[in-house]
Amino acid sequence: MSSMPMRNLNRDQEAAIREVGRGYDIIKQLQGLLQLKSRKGGEAIPMHELAEPLFREALQSLNHALCIMRSGVSKAEIKSEIVVIESDSPADSSHESVTSYDSNQRLENGRGKRRRVGESSWINNTSMPYDDGYQWRKYGDKKISGSDFPRSYFRCTYKDQGCQAKKLVQQTSNKSDVPFFRVTYTNKHTCNFQNTSLSSSPQPSAFTSIQHNGINHMPHLQEYKPSAYQLLNQGSCLGDAHANNLSNFASTCMDEGNWEWDLDFLLKDLVGFAS
Protein backbone atom coordinates (compact mmCIF):
# COMPACT_ATOMS: atom_id res chain seq x y z
CA MET A 1 0.00 0.00 0.00
CA SER A 2 2.66 2.50 1.04
CA SER A 3 4.64 1.88 -2.11
CA MET A 4 1.74 2.78 -4.40
CA PRO A 5 2.67 6.42 -5.10
CA MET A 6 6.16 5.49 -6.20
CA ARG A 7 4.86 2.68 -8.40
CA ASN A 8 2.37 5.03 -10.03
CA LEU A 9 5.04 7.59 -10.64
CA ASN A 10 7.28 5.03 -12.32
CA ARG A 11 4.45 3.76 -14.44
CA ASP A 12 3.61 7.29 -15.46
CA GLN A 13 7.18 8.00 -16.32
CA GLU A 14 7.37 4.87 -18.41
CA ALA A 15 4.18 5.82 -20.21
CA ALA A 16 5.49 9.31 -20.83
CA ILE A 17 8.78 8.01 -22.16
CA ARG A 18 6.92 5.62 -24.48
CA GLU A 19 4.77 8.46 -25.78
CA VAL A 20 7.70 10.80 -26.30
CA GLY A 21 9.66 8.06 -28.03
CA ARG A 22 6.75 7.34 -30.31
CA GLY A 23 6.40 11.00 -31.15
CA TYR A 24 10.08 11.21 -31.84
CA ASP A 25 9.95 8.26 -34.24
CA ILE A 26 7.00 9.70 -36.09
CA ILE A 27 8.59 13.10 -36.47
CA LYS A 28 11.77 11.45 -37.71
CA GLN A 29 9.67 9.78 -40.39
CA LEU A 30 8.16 13.12 -41.17
CA GLN A 31 11.59 14.65 -41.49
CA GLY A 32 12.43 12.01 -44.08
CA LEU A 33 9.30 12.89 -46.01
CA LEU A 34 10.10 16.55 -45.91
CA GLN A 35 13.62 15.97 -47.11
CA LEU A 36 12.21 13.92 -49.96
CA LYS A 37 9.93 16.82 -50.79
CA SER A 38 12.87 19.20 -50.78
CA ARG A 39 14.81 17.04 -53.22
CA LYS A 40 11.85 16.69 -55.54
CA GLY A 41 11.08 20.38 -55.53
CA GLY A 42 7.74 19.77 -53.89
CA GLU A 43 5.44 20.33 -56.84
CA ALA A 44 4.10 16.95 -57.83
CA ILE A 45 3.79 14.94 -54.63
CA PRO A 46 0.85 15.69 -52.31
CA MET A 47 3.19 15.46 -49.38
CA HIS A 48 0.82 17.08 -46.92
CA GLU A 49 -1.50 14.11 -47.16
CA LEU A 50 1.32 11.91 -45.93
CA ALA A 51 2.93 14.29 -43.50
CA GLU A 52 -0.05 15.88 -41.85
CA PRO A 53 -1.46 12.74 -40.15
CA LEU A 54 2.02 11.84 -38.96
CA PHE A 55 2.50 15.27 -37.51
CA ARG A 56 -0.87 15.13 -35.83
CA GLU A 57 -0.18 11.75 -34.33
CA ALA A 58 3.23 12.82 -33.09
CA LEU A 59 1.90 15.97 -31.52
CA GLN A 60 -0.87 14.09 -29.78
CA SER A 61 1.68 11.66 -28.39
CA LEU A 62 3.75 14.51 -27.08
CA ASN A 63 0.65 16.14 -25.68
CA HIS A 64 -0.24 12.94 -23.83
CA ALA A 65 3.28 12.67 -22.50
CA LEU A 66 3.23 16.24 -21.26
CA CYS A 67 -0.03 15.68 -19.49
CA ILE A 68 1.18 12.48 -17.88
CA MET A 69 4.39 14.12 -16.75
CA ARG A 70 2.75 17.25 -15.42
CA SER A 71 -0.36 16.02 -13.70
CA GLY A 72 -0.77 12.32 -14.10
CA VAL A 73 -3.78 12.77 -16.34
CA SER A 74 -4.32 9.64 -18.35
CA LYS A 75 -4.53 9.57 -22.12
CA ALA A 76 -8.24 8.78 -22.03
CA GLU A 77 -8.95 11.87 -19.93
CA ILE A 78 -7.46 14.39 -22.33
CA LYS A 79 -10.10 16.48 -24.07
CA SER A 80 -10.39 19.48 -26.23
CA GLU A 81 -11.10 22.69 -24.39
CA ILE A 82 -14.09 23.70 -26.45
CA VAL A 83 -17.18 24.58 -24.44
CA VAL A 84 -20.62 25.07 -25.91
CA ILE A 85 -22.31 27.85 -23.99
CA GLU A 86 -25.67 27.89 -25.72
CA SER A 87 -27.38 26.48 -28.73
CA ASP A 88 -30.80 27.77 -29.64
CA SER A 89 -30.67 25.99 -32.94
CA PRO A 90 -30.51 22.41 -31.77
CA ALA A 91 -29.69 20.44 -34.83
CA ASP A 92 -26.03 20.70 -35.52
CA SER A 93 -23.64 19.01 -33.15
CA SER A 94 -20.94 18.53 -35.70
CA HIS A 95 -18.31 20.52 -33.92
CA GLU A 96 -16.07 18.85 -31.44
CA SER A 97 -17.10 19.95 -28.00
CA VAL A 98 -17.48 19.36 -24.36
CA THR A 99 -21.09 20.27 -23.94
CA SER A 100 -21.42 22.23 -20.79
CA TYR A 101 -23.73 25.19 -20.43
CA ASP A 102 -22.14 28.38 -19.28
CA SER A 103 -24.50 30.48 -17.22
CA ASN A 104 -22.03 33.36 -17.31
CA GLN A 105 -22.61 33.75 -21.01
CA ARG A 106 -23.77 37.30 -20.64
CA LEU A 107 -20.66 39.26 -19.81
CA GLU A 108 -17.75 39.14 -17.45
CA ASN A 109 -18.96 42.04 -15.35
CA GLY A 110 -22.63 41.29 -15.64
CA ARG A 111 -23.06 44.24 -17.96
CA GLY A 112 -23.48 44.71 -21.63
CA LYS A 113 -25.70 43.26 -24.30
CA ARG A 114 -27.31 39.90 -24.29
CA ARG A 115 -26.82 37.64 -27.24
CA ARG A 116 -29.74 37.63 -29.64
CA VAL A 117 -32.29 34.85 -29.44
CA GLY A 118 -31.57 32.20 -32.04
CA GLU A 119 -27.82 32.60 -31.89
CA SER A 120 -25.65 29.78 -30.68
CA SER A 121 -22.17 30.24 -29.36
CA TRP A 122 -19.31 28.24 -27.95
CA ILE A 123 -15.95 28.99 -26.46
CA ASN A 124 -12.58 27.62 -27.45
CA ASN A 125 -9.65 28.30 -25.17
CA THR A 126 -6.57 28.16 -27.31
CA SER A 127 -3.08 29.47 -27.83
CA MET A 128 -3.74 29.78 -31.55
CA PRO A 129 -6.97 31.71 -32.03
CA TYR A 130 -6.61 32.47 -35.72
CA ASP A 131 -6.32 29.09 -37.35
CA ASP A 132 -9.75 27.51 -37.44
CA GLY A 133 -10.11 26.86 -41.15
CA TYR A 134 -12.29 29.86 -41.92
CA GLN A 135 -11.57 33.29 -43.25
CA TRP A 136 -12.47 36.17 -40.95
CA ARG A 137 -12.61 39.90 -41.27
CA LYS A 138 -11.98 42.05 -38.25
CA TYR A 139 -14.66 44.66 -37.64
CA GLY A 140 -13.88 45.95 -34.20
CA ASP A 141 -11.43 46.12 -31.38
CA LYS A 142 -12.34 47.12 -27.87
CA LYS A 143 -10.53 47.67 -24.63
CA ILE A 144 -12.43 45.69 -22.04
CA SER A 145 -12.62 46.87 -18.48
CA GLY A 146 -10.82 44.60 -16.09
CA SER A 147 -8.74 43.08 -18.84
CA ASP A 148 -5.20 43.95 -19.79
CA PHE A 149 -5.85 43.02 -23.38
CA PRO A 150 -8.20 44.39 -26.03
CA ARG A 151 -11.00 42.23 -27.43
CA SER A 152 -11.13 41.73 -31.18
CA TYR A 153 -14.33 41.18 -33.13
CA PHE A 154 -14.42 39.20 -36.35
CA ARG A 155 -17.14 38.28 -38.79
CA CYS A 156 -17.02 35.78 -41.61
CA THR A 157 -15.47 37.20 -44.79
CA TYR A 158 -18.50 35.87 -46.65
CA LYS A 159 -21.07 37.76 -44.62
CA ASP A 160 -22.35 39.35 -47.83
CA GLN A 161 -23.33 35.84 -48.92
CA GLY A 162 -25.44 35.44 -45.83
CA CYS A 163 -23.01 33.79 -43.47
CA GLN A 164 -23.69 35.16 -39.98
CA ALA A 165 -20.73 33.49 -38.24
CA LYS A 166 -18.81 35.72 -35.88
CA LYS A 167 -16.03 35.28 -33.43
CA LEU A 168 -14.61 37.23 -30.56
CA VAL A 169 -10.98 36.84 -29.51
CA GLN A 170 -9.93 37.82 -26.02
CA GLN A 171 -6.42 37.25 -24.77
CA THR A 172 -6.75 35.94 -21.26
CA SER A 173 -3.20 35.59 -20.08
CA ASN A 174 0.43 35.81 -20.99
CA LYS A 175 1.80 34.38 -17.80
CA SER A 176 4.08 32.16 -19.81
CA ASP A 177 5.91 33.30 -22.91
CA VAL A 178 3.03 32.10 -25.05
CA PRO A 179 -0.29 33.89 -24.53
CA PHE A 180 -3.63 32.17 -24.15
CA PHE A 181 -6.86 33.29 -25.80
CA ARG A 182 -10.54 32.74 -25.26
CA VAL A 183 -12.28 32.54 -28.62
CA THR A 184 -16.07 32.84 -28.58
CA TYR A 185 -17.78 31.73 -31.77
CA THR A 186 -21.31 32.89 -32.50
CA ASN A 187 -23.48 31.32 -35.19
CA LYS A 188 -22.36 28.57 -37.49
CA HIS A 189 -20.94 29.13 -40.91
CA THR A 190 -23.45 28.84 -43.70
CA CYS A 191 -20.78 29.54 -46.29
CA ASN A 192 -18.83 26.66 -47.79
CA PHE A 193 -15.38 28.12 -47.72
CA GLN A 194 -13.74 26.12 -44.99
CA ASN A 195 -10.35 24.72 -45.93
CA THR A 196 -10.86 21.13 -44.94
CA SER A 197 -7.65 19.80 -46.47
CA LEU A 198 -4.50 21.65 -45.82
CA SER A 199 -3.18 23.57 -48.76
CA SER A 200 -4.12 20.85 -51.21
CA SER A 201 -7.16 23.07 -51.50
CA PRO A 202 -7.06 25.61 -54.30
CA GLN A 203 -7.70 28.32 -51.73
CA PRO A 204 -4.95 29.53 -49.45
CA SER A 205 -5.10 28.10 -45.97
CA ALA A 206 -6.73 30.27 -43.37
CA PHE A 207 -3.53 30.49 -41.40
CA THR A 208 -1.59 31.56 -44.45
CA SER A 209 -4.22 34.14 -45.12
CA ILE A 210 -4.02 35.40 -41.58
CA GLN A 211 -0.27 35.51 -41.67
CA HIS A 212 -0.37 37.60 -44.79
CA ASN A 213 -3.42 39.71 -44.18
CA GLY A 214 -4.44 39.57 -40.57
CA ILE A 215 -2.01 39.00 -37.76
CA ASN A 216 0.61 41.18 -39.35
CA HIS A 217 -1.75 44.10 -38.92
CA MET A 218 -2.30 43.41 -35.24
CA PRO A 219 0.63 44.91 -33.37
CA HIS A 220 -0.47 43.57 -30.01
CA LEU A 221 -0.62 40.04 -31.38
CA GLN A 222 2.11 40.04 -33.95
CA GLU A 223 4.86 39.38 -31.46
CA TYR A 224 3.09 36.20 -30.42
CA LYS A 225 3.05 34.51 -33.79
CA PRO A 226 3.61 30.96 -32.59
CA SER A 227 6.04 28.33 -33.66
CA ALA A 228 5.83 24.61 -33.15
CA TYR A 229 8.71 24.84 -30.76
CA GLN A 230 7.10 27.53 -28.67
CA LEU A 231 3.87 25.62 -28.40
CA LEU A 232 5.49 22.37 -27.43
CA ASN A 233 7.94 24.03 -25.12
CA GLN A 234 5.34 25.85 -23.10
CA GLY A 235 4.77 22.56 -21.31
CA SER A 236 1.03 22.85 -21.05
CA CYS A 237 -1.27 19.99 -21.84
CA LEU A 238 -2.30 20.69 -25.37
CA GLY A 239 -5.71 19.39 -26.33
CA ASP A 240 -6.48 17.71 -29.63
CA ALA A 241 -7.66 21.02 -31.03
CA HIS A 242 -4.30 22.55 -30.25
CA ALA A 243 -2.47 19.65 -31.76
CA ASN A 244 -4.62 20.11 -34.81
CA ASN A 245 -3.78 23.80 -34.93
CA LEU A 246 -0.14 23.01 -34.60
CA SER A 247 -0.21 20.51 -37.40
CA ASN A 248 -1.97 23.10 -39.54
CA PHE A 249 0.78 25.53 -38.73
CA ALA A 250 3.39 22.93 -39.57
CA SER A 251 1.77 22.33 -42.93
CA THR A 252 1.80 26.04 -43.62
CA CYS A 253 5.48 26.13 -42.77
CA MET A 254 6.03 23.30 -45.22
CA ASP A 255 4.07 25.13 -47.91
CA GLU A 256 6.19 28.17 -47.48
CA GLY A 257 9.42 26.22 -47.31
CA ASN A 258 10.48 27.52 -43.92
CA TRP A 259 9.74 24.44 -41.85
CA GLU A 260 13.33 23.55 -41.13
CA TRP A 261 13.86 25.97 -38.29
CA ASP A 262 10.89 24.81 -36.28
CA LEU A 263 11.46 21.16 -36.99
CA ASP A 264 15.07 21.47 -35.99
CA PHE A 265 14.16 23.01 -32.65
CA LEU A 266 11.36 20.54 -32.15
CA LEU A 267 13.70 17.58 -32.67
CA LYS A 268 16.30 19.05 -30.34
CA ASP A 269 13.63 19.54 -27.75
CA LEU A 270 12.50 15.96 -28.13
CA VAL A 271 16.01 14.62 -27.73
CA GLY A 272 16.39 16.57 -24.53
CA PHE A 273 12.99 15.46 -23.37
CA ALA A 274 13.59 11.78 -24.03
CA SER A 275 17.00 11.77 -22.41
Added chain:
DNA sequence: AGCCTTTGACCAGCG
Protein backbone atom coordinates in the same frame (compact mmCIF):
# COMPACT_ATOMS: atom_id res chain seq x y z
C1' DA B 1 -9.61 48.13 -57.43
C1' DG B 2 -10.61 45.46 -53.84
C1' DC B 3 -10.02 43.83 -49.49
C1' DC B 4 -8.14 44.54 -45.22
C1' DT B 5 -7.35 46.78 -40.36
C1' DT B 6 -7.82 50.69 -37.42
C1' DT B 7 -10.42 53.58 -34.69
C1' DG B 8 -13.76 56.87 -33.04
C1' DA B 9 -18.66 57.29 -32.84
C1' DC B 10 -22.84 55.41 -32.05
C1' DC B 11 -26.26 51.99 -30.34
C1' DA B 12 -28.26 49.18 -26.92
C1' DG B 13 -28.42 46.32 -22.56
C1' DC B 14 -27.94 46.46 -17.78
C1' DG B 15 -27.60 48.12 -12.88
Added chain:
DNA sequence: TCGCTGGTCAAAGGC
Protein backbone atom coordinates in the same frame (compact mmCIF):
# COMPACT_ATOMS: atom_id res chain seq x y z
C1' DT C 1 -33.56 58.06 -16.44
C1' DC C 2 -28.70 58.02 -16.46
C1' DG C 3 -24.17 56.38 -16.77
C1' DC C 4 -21.28 52.56 -17.78
C1' DT C 5 -19.95 49.14 -20.82
C1' DG C 6 -19.79 45.80 -24.70
C1' DG C 7 -20.93 45.28 -29.55
C1' DT C 8 -21.27 47.21 -34.16
C1' DC C 9 -20.82 50.59 -37.80
C1' DA C 10 -18.47 53.11 -41.11
C1' DA C 11 -14.96 56.34 -42.70
C1' DA C 12 -10.18 56.56 -43.54
C1' DG C 13 -6.05 54.83 -44.82
C1' DG C 14 -2.84 50.87 -45.96
C1' DC C 15 -1.41 46.99 -48.66
